[in-house]
Amino acid sequence: MALRIDLRDGESVVVNGAVLCASGRARILVQNRVTILRGTEIMLPEQATTPARRLYFACMMAYLEPEVEAYRDDVLSLYEAIFDTFVGEEAKLSCGKLATFMATGDFFRALGVCRELIEYEDGILERMESAGAQAAA
Template identity: 50%
Template sequence: MLRITLRDGEKAIVNGAVIRAVGRTQIAIENKVSILRGSEIMRPEEATTPARQLYFAAMLAYIDPASRDSHHEAVVGLVGALIAALGTAEAKAACIRFAGEIAQGEYYKALGSAREVIAFEDAVVAQQAA
């Protein structure tokens, strides 16, 4: 059993359904579900860079299994471009780890790796701006 606590107004996605807490809410999940809490949810307008688009595509693959094949196509194209664009071995390793997790169907775990890729991309952008 998985227990999560949502703050008042916090949103979560459970098997594709968006839920919003009214008051502080505790939810007990008793079977296997795809669940994302508020901070893990990315809106389409937030997918403004290749790494964020990668996260968004992986998130959709996780919460929208009916359209998973089309989301996979987006993921494959983006991960290849990011491996080529991000210069460090650590960044490339994060991309490869992400791709492996997606290939194994570990979508939630892949979102964590995608957040690492976003951090590497942010560092490259900051370095180029300096």
């Protein structure tokens, strides 16, 4: 069964490392196994500004270029740093899922877990900023 991807005008998608951008509405049918990321799943290097975002970026690169061992090494070292830093039960459960996907080389599913960790991290940063603003007032 083919994977159907519907793109809006100007939306981009990465297919096996090639960046494709839709000019007008487009529908792509993928008939075989390829690495695909839609525009909303793509993170630019300059967007990897926090530990969870750096982990997402490393997982994304490991998914897009599985033959590059350095990306998997980056994923492992960033994972270890996050696992040691995040203490919440929700984050630890996500880290457990992430470890499973990393162990099987399923970096696409690892990206979904990284998005959970980014949300968790954003919540921590928001609370810290709020506490800092209240202390300054």
